[in-house]
Amino acid sequence: MTTTPSSPGAAPEGEPLGPEPVSDSPLAGGSQPEAPQQTRTESFLHQVMSSSWVLTLGAVVLAILLGAVLIVATDAEVQATASYFFARPSDFFAAAWRAASEAYIALFQGAIYDSNATSFVRAIRPITETLTIATPLILAGLSIGLGFRAGLFNIGGQGQVILGAIGATWLGFALHLPVGLHLLVALLGAAAGGAIWAGIAGVLKARTGAHEVIVTIMLNNIAGFFVLWLVYTKYFASKTPGVSKPIQSTAMLPKLLPDPFRLHLGFVLALAIAVGVWWLMERSSLGFKLRAVGSNARAARTAGISVAAMTVAAMAISGALSGLAGGTLVLGTEGKLSAAVVGSIGFDAITVALLGRSKPLGTVLAGLLFGALAAGGRLMQTRTGTPLDLVLVLQSFIVLFIAAPPLVRSIFRLPAPGSGKRPTRAKQATVPTEQAGAAA
Amino acid sequence: MTTTLTPPAAPAPAPVAASTVPAVPVRLRTPIVLAVLTLLTAVMAWATRPGHSTVRISTDADSIQIAPLAIPGPPAAWVLTVGVAVAAGLAFWYALGRRKVPTWLVGLAGLFAFLTVLVLISSGKSQVVPITGLLFGTLFLATPLVFGALSGVVCERVGIVNIAIEAQLLFGAFAAAVVASVAGSSYWGLIAAPLAGVAVAALLAWFSITYQVNQIIVGVVLNVLVVGLTGFLFSTVLRETPGLNDPMRLPVLPIPLLSEIPVIGPVLFRQNLLVYLMYAIVIGLQVMIFRSRWGLRLRAVGEHPKAADTVGIDVIRTRWRNTLLGGAIAGLGGAFFTVASNLAFGKEMTAGKGFIALAAMILGRWSPKGAVAAALLFGLAGQMQGLMSTLQVPVPSQFLAMIPYIVTIFAVAGFAGKVRAPAAEGIPYVK
Numbered sequence: 001m002t003t004t005p006s007s008p009g010a011a012p013e014g015e016p017l018g019p020e021p022v023s024d025s026p027l028a029g030g031s032q033p034e035a036p037q038q039t040r041t042e043s044f045l046h047q048v049m050s051s052s053w054v055l056t057l058g059a060v061v062l063a064i065l066l067g068a069v070l071i072v073a074t075d076a077e078v079q080a081t082a083s084y085f086f087a088r089p090s091d092f093f094a095a096a097w098r099a100a101s102e103a104y105i106a107l108f109q110g111a112i113y114d115s116n117a118t119s120f121v122r123a124i125r126p127i128t129e130t131l132t133i134a135t136p137l138i139l140a141g142l143s144i145g146l147g148f149r150a151g152l153f154n155i156g157g158q159g160q161v162i163l164g165a166i167g168a169t170w171l172g173f174a175l176h177l178p179v180g181l182h183l184l185v186a187l188l189g190a191a192a193g194g195a196i197w198a199g200i201a202g203v204l205k206a207r208t209g210a211h212e213v214i215v216t217i218m219l220n221n222i223a224g225f226f227v228l229w230l231v232y233t234k235y236f237a238s239k240t241p242g243v244s245k246p247i248q249s250t251a252m253l254p255k256l257l258p259d260p261f262r263l264h265l266g267f268v269l270a271l272a273i274a275v276g277v278w279w280l281m282e283r284s285s286l287g288f289k290l291r292a293v294g295s296n297a298r299a300a301r302t303a304g305i306s307v308a309a310m311t312v313a314a315m316a317i318s319g320a321l322s323g324l325a326g327g328t329l330v331l332g333t334e335g336k337l338s339a340a341v342v343g344s345i346g347f348d349a350i351t352v353a354l355l356g357r358s359k360p361l362g363t364v365l366a367g368l369l370f371g372a373l374a375a376g377g378r379l380m381q382t383r384t385g386t387p388l389d390l391v392l393v394l395q396s397f398i399v400l401f402i403a404a405p406p407l408v409r410s411i412f413r414l415p416a417p418g419s420g421k422r423p424t425r426a427k428q429a430t431v432p433t434e435q436a437g438a439a440a
Numbered sequence: 441m442t443t444t445l446t447p448p449a450a451p452a453p454a455p456v457a458a459s460t461v462p463a464v465p466v467r468l469r470t471p472i473v474l475a476v477l478t479l480l481t482a483v484m485a486w487a488t489r490p491g492h493s494t495v496r497i498s499t500d501a502d503s504i505q506i507a508p509l510a511i512p513g514p515p516a517a518w519v520l521t522v523g524v525a526v527a528a529g530l531a532f533w534y535a536l537g538r539r540k541v542p543t544w545l546v547g548l549a550g551l552f553a554f555l556t557v558l559v560l561i562s563s564g565k566s567q568v569v570p571i572t573g574l575l576f577g578t579l580f581l582a583t584p585l586v587f588g589a590l591s592g593v594v595c596e597r598v599g600i601v602n603i604a605i606e607a608q609l610l611f612g613a614f615a616a617a618v619v620a621s622v623a624g625s626s627y628w629g630l631i632a633a634p635l636a637g638v639a640v641a642a643l644l645a646w647f648s649i650t651y652q653v654n655q656i657i658v659g660v661v662l663n664v665l666v667v668g669l670t671g672f673l674f675s676t677v678l679r680e681t682p683g684l685n686d687p688m689r690l691p692v693l694p695i696p697l698l699s700e701i702p703v704i705g706p707v708l709f710r711q712n713l714l715v716y717l718m719y720a721i722v723i724g725l726q727v728m729i730f731r732s733r734w735g736l737r738l739r740a741v742g743e744h745p746k747a748a749d750t751v752g753i754d755v756i757r758t759r760w761r762n763t764l765l766g767g768a769i770a771g772l773g774g775a776f777f778t779v780a781s782n783l784a785f786g787k788e789m790t791a792g793k794g795f796i797a798l799a800a801m802i803l804g805r806w807s808p809k810g811a812v813a814a815a816l817l818f819g820l821a822g823q824m825q826g827l828m829s830t831l832q833v834p835v836p837s838q839f840l841a842m843i844p845y846i847v848t849i850f851a852v853a854g855f856a857g858k859v860r861a862p863a864a865e866g867i868p869y870v871k
């Protein structure tokens with residue numbers, strides 16, 4: 001009742017509900033300050049420089065630089081040379097360059113192509129690892145992004161991924177079905193698990209106004225304890241403590257490449273689902289309604305769209321996608337369920353969706369980037385001793401910078417979209433959720 | 441706005457006034473909840489095994505020793521059940537008289553029901569229920585939650601959603617451990633921890649107030665950032681350099697006389713400085729938020745920033761300052777994990793406590809008083825896990841661990857009365 005769909009004092013919500021505006025903020029559905037005069041003098045270069053792609057690039061570069069500072073500052077050799085910095089600064093810079101470049105080269109080698117590898121298979125294994133790790137990230141990122149565009153902050157990716165993994169594992173070991181069918185059933189089980197878990201938050205939001213951020217955070221924790229209990233139950237437990245029975249081979253996602261590689265059909269599935277989500281959001285009437293509710297719930301209600309139904313639908317679809325992410329984890333790579341399988345995919349997915357600006361293509365690319373960082377981070381840790389935690393720092397810096405376009409623009413002196421004269425501190429996208437906090 | 445507050449309207453069905461004065465509906469939710477609780481308690485009393493519950497009140501350090509009490513299980517459980525039933529009856533009496541059921545009554549019924557649980561699980565067993573230890577542990581587990589929740593109260597009251605409580609706690613824990621180790625005194629940790637919290641809060645404020653980035657996004661990302669940053673530094677600098685991360689201990693400072701009171705003394709007044717600071721902050725905030733000029737401005741900015749701006753309150757500055765204050769409080773709470781627990785810093789050692797603190801704040805309805813009560817409740821749930829495993833109760837500990845989260849969901853869904861966030865929360869202010 002006290003909700004205001006947009007921030008007070010923001011620009012009038014004058015944009016059409018049709019195609020998504022080319023917003024430079026991470027969350028679609030915001031109001032873009034309208035360019036008063038888009039004159040012909042505005043050069044092509046200006047348009048390129050003010051585009052969101054340059055902004056993304058700038059954010060990545062900034063994050064890498066800050067990460068380098070962190071690597072250099074904690075490197076023992078650099079610290080040694082810093083003690084005689086004024087006597088011979090070149091030593092310091094050489095050491096600093098070596099520390100940072102070694103780490104980043106290892107990161108690259110672990111993510112794309114390992115030029116130090118002894119065999120061809122080992123050399124190209126990193127890129128397939130990147131794709132494998134990216135698979136659940138893309139799916140979960142699509143899930144969070146879909147929620148964003150429908151005006152919902154689904155922080156509960158983690159819980160939904162867990163429930164998806166549980167659903168897939170259960171159907172994967174309990175049923176005895178022919179090859180293709182079993183996989184399909186297991187994947188549907190994963191989607192259903194996630195959808196039900198997210199649906200709880202959706203129904204509560206629609207019926208009681210309970211804020212989805214709080215409810216999904218709580219559901220995350222509940223799911224975490226639930227799986228911890230479940231893997232020790234008689235029905236799920238295997239001989240290894242804390243690990244479930246193995247999923248039958250009929251339910252596993254087929255490998256795309258022979259054995260040393262882990263890449264599986266799930267990656268193709270993720271790409272296909274990304275296309276499906278694009279179609280759903282951009283071409284279907286359900287997607288239109290979802291976006292309408294996300295852009296302006298009041299206007300959508302006036303137009304005859306049931307906000308409550310869309311809220312539940314958005315959460316359920318979003319949860320199904322997250323559940324599928326959990327499904328690809330256990331059906332693609334792990335083959336069994338344990339409390340640790342899920343890792344922090346659900347939280348990483350939030351950053352993936354933000355980086356991908358909630359659009360399917362962007363999310364796929366962001367998922368690939370984060371998959372590359374995760375895959376490369378492992379090699380970096382073993383080769384140069386730079387902790388894997390650096391990847392988290394890089395990820396969070398990237399998202400922070402992307403979320404604040406004026407900051408990146410002022411650092412790189414990029415022009416703002418629209419009129420070049422317009423001050424960059426303009427209105428940004430408003431909160432996609434109607435309001436944070438539990439408005440009863 | 442529309443609380444369950446009921447005007448003292450005459451329930452008399454005056455035929456003339458009936459058409460003009462809308463009839464106040466009888467609100468039976470609370471009494472019905474209590475009636476269900478009575479039933480549950482009765483079931484528990486019925487299920488209580490014959491025998492005695494042994495309760496130990498004194499701790500070894502007490503100067504006045506009280507011998508452990510042996511309480512007969514089933515009779516005690518039935519007495520408690522009667523207590524809950526009486527409370528439920530009183531609640532019906534209040535509700536039918538169109539009056540608000542007082543909170544203390546609900547609290548009392550809850551206490552009786554809880555004691556029944558204790559009797560149920562301990563009756564007829566040889567293990568002793570250490571009441572004082574249970575309460576001490578409750579406060580211990582609740583301490584970081586109280587700090588985190590108070591941080592949330594301050595930030596959200598001024599209109600900034602603080603999802604980064606977890607990050608502030610973690611960074612506070614980190615800074616406290618490192619600075620205390622380097623300085624050789626745990627008290628330095630108590631100075632460093634709030635500063636670390638302020639650093640995280642400054643990022644939150646900078647992005648969400650100055651750049652108007654969505655506050656929830658910034659909070660989520662800051663949590664990741666601090667996990668990454670502290671993890672990185674932990675694996676590099678702290679591991680390579682000895683003396684940067686030693687377990688430090690905040691000395692216990694018993695308050696003379698007060699600490700000798702049975703039960704209350706050891707629990708409340710045989711604590712370290714951090715806990716005493718917590719008492720001061722809780723009381724200070726409870727008074728200041730609702731009774732001072734600062735508090736009025738704080739709430740005004742969080743509820744209706746435009747109105748606050750109109751009367752000359754600088755919304756942006758108020759939000760900045762109080763977000764930093766909230767960060768300082770949460771950061772100080774982070775010291776609990778290291779210097780107040782006699783531990784060195786470990787990766788992700790806050791383990792989601794920041795999110796439980798967030799839940800405690802909501803359950804406490806954005807007031808310091810309520811946040812403390814909720815934090816204690818969560819702390820008690822944590823303690824019960826330990827007790828139940830000692831008493832070999834066949835309930836998986838994971839389900840007990842879920843309780844705080846389930847309770848919070850029920851609370852925000854409105855099953856436990858109306859919960860309302862500050863109106864302007866999460867919305868950037870644009871002049």
